Amino acid sequence: MPPIDPFDDTSDDLPFYEATQLRFHSVAELIGLDDSHREILSAPKNELIVNFPVLLDDGRYRRFTGYRIQHNNILGPFKGGVRFHPSVSLDEVKALAALMTFKCALVDIPFGGAKGGITFSPADHSRGELERIVRRFTHALGANIGPEHDMPAPDVGSDAQAMVWMMDTYANSSHSPDRTAARRVVTGKTIEVGGSLGREKATGQGVAFALEHHLAETGRIVRDMTVSLQGYGNVGSHTARILAADGAVIRAVADHTGAVFAGDGLDPHKLAAWVHEHGGVAGFSGAEPLSAADFWRVDVDICIPAALERQITSTNAPDIAASIVVEAANGPVTPTAERILLERGVEVLPDLLMNAGGVIVSYFEWVQNKASEKWPVTEVDRRLRTLMWAAADRLLETRDRLGCTRRDAAYAVALDRLRTVYEQRGIFP
Numbered sequence: 506m507p508p509i510d511p512f513d514d515t516s517d518d519l520p521f522y523e524a525t526q527l528r529f530h531s532v533a534e535l536i537g538l539d540d541s542h543r544e545i546l547s548a549p550k551n552e553l554i555v556n557f558p559v560l561l562d563d564g565r566y567r568r569f570t571g572y573r574i575q576h577n578n579i580l581g582p583f584k585g586g587v588r589f590h591p592s593v594s595l596d597e598v599k600a601l602a603a604l605m606t607f608k609c610a611l612v613d614i615p616f617g618g619a620k621g622g623i624t625f626s627p628a629d630h631s632r633g634e635l636e637r638i639v640r641r642f643t644h645a646l647g648a649n650i651g652p653e654h655d656m657p658a659p660d661v662g663s664d665a666q667a668m669v670w671m672m673d674t675y676a677n678s679s680h681s682p683d684r685t686a687a688r689r690v691v692t693g694k695t696i697e698v699g700g701s702l703g704r705e706k707a708t709g710q711g712v713a714f715a716l717e718h719h720l721a722e723t724g725r726i727v728r729d730m731t732v733s734l735q736g737y738g739n740v741g742s743h744t745a746r747i748l749a750a751d752g753a754v755i756r757a758v759a760d761h762t763g764a765v766f767a768g769d770g771l772d773p774h775k776l777a778a779w780v781h782e783h784g785g786v787a788g789f790s791g792a793e794p795l796s797a798a799d800f801w802r803v804d805v806d807i808c809i810p811a812a813l814e815r816q817i818t819s820t821n822a823p824d825i826a827a828s829i830v831v832e833a834a835n836g837p838v839t840p841t842a843e844r845i846l847l848e849r850g851v852e853v854l855p856d857l858l859m860n861a862g863g864v865i866v867s868y869f870e871w872v873q874n875k876a877s878e879k880w881p882v883t884e885v886d887r888r889l890r891t892l893m894w895a896a897a898d899r900l901l902e903t904r905d906r907l908g909c910t911r912r913d914a915a916y917a918v919a920l921d922r923l924r925t926v927y928e929q930r931g932i933f934p
């Protein structure tokens with residue numbers, strides 16, 4: 506295969522799946538990945554699409570479409586979230602599943618990569634309908650998930666309650682002696698039914714630890730840094746609260762309902778309560794409204810996209826005032842936008858590292874369930890920081906050795922680990 510340059514002009518704001526594939530092939534080329542390993546890793550192992558009927562409150566049935574893509578399991582069981590959002594498609598979930606394989610490999614946890622989702626908007630459904638959708642989806646997945654095989658977790662639009670419904674549905678369909686083990690078929694559960702302390706804030710906590718590492722490279726700290734965030738769900742709101750506790754000033758926040766600005770900093774706890782009550786940041790009384798276009802121009806040190814993929818594009822990348830872009834979401838910066846940012850001297854800290862805190866603490870939850878242990882949150886955070894810093898060290902060492910971008914270095918560490926295991930195990934038969 507000829508070398509592919511993802512920064513080629515023809516790649517302007519490519520679709521997410523194509524952009525992820527191009528990145529994979531370009532780093533495979535960079536590190537000289539063998540053709541057979543490239544062949545295996547360039548497509549998911551299994552692609553499952555399920556259509557299932559759900560009883561609505563008005564007595565009608567609606568058909569839903571769900572996905573589970575199992576990308577790779579050479580390093581351990583398939584692992585990754587389930588997304589509930591109207592944008593969920595086969596290609597989106599395939600791209601996200603591949604990112605999970607590379608993320609787990611980069612941070613060195615013994616998991617492979619998977620992703621799932623259902624194409625719908627949770628906000629349009631009652632709690633009862635939501636429960637039936639989640640349970641019917643889990644039932645449709647059947648034995649394709651399992652506590653040693655493929656373990657879902659929360660992602661955009663899903664939460665700890667949804668994980669508990671998944672776990673309960675799976676456990677009740679299992680042979681009774683296996684029901685305790687069945688608990689760890691999902692992670693990100695509520696604490697009461699076996700979730701880990703520190704899991705809910707884990708992605709935001711991981712962002713904070715990785716950012717701390719990045720700033721320490723140049724002797725900086727987060728105190729007094731100004732921050733904007735796009736997305737105020739689990740990842741955005743926890744990131745904001747943790748960074749504010751470390752002394753950062755949260756100047757602007759945007760989501761699907763609008764954007765808000767407070768020059769002296771807004772209260773991230775009050776904003777979280779507002780979003781909980783009103784469904785979005787629009788109208789928040791502790792800040793001024795802002796247009797979507799102006800949001801990207803806000804004068805801040807750090808801009809943190811924490812929502813969906815392809816949010817920073819060739820259209821808004823030239824406007825971004827921040828000098829550091831932190832990818833707390835998966836795939837928020839397109840390849841063209843990344844080139845524009847790098848040319849402007851903006852540092853882009855890649856998703857594979859920055860948002861790995863969620864799956865790392867999912868791994869801790871799975872280990873605790875397996876050993877019937879409960880770790881204090883201080884222990885969870887200590888271990889999370891150790892893994893995040895070790896991965897950040899490896900990424901930097903690889904970037905310096907290969908003379909590449911941080912994102913390419915993240916992929917290179919991951920692909921190198923996968924290659925080593927394929928070389929030692931061989932390809933069956």
Ligand code: GLU
Binds near residue numbers: 657658660692863865
């Ligand atoms: N959905 C999260 C992610 O994209 C967490 C996945 C997990 O915990 O398995 O990394």
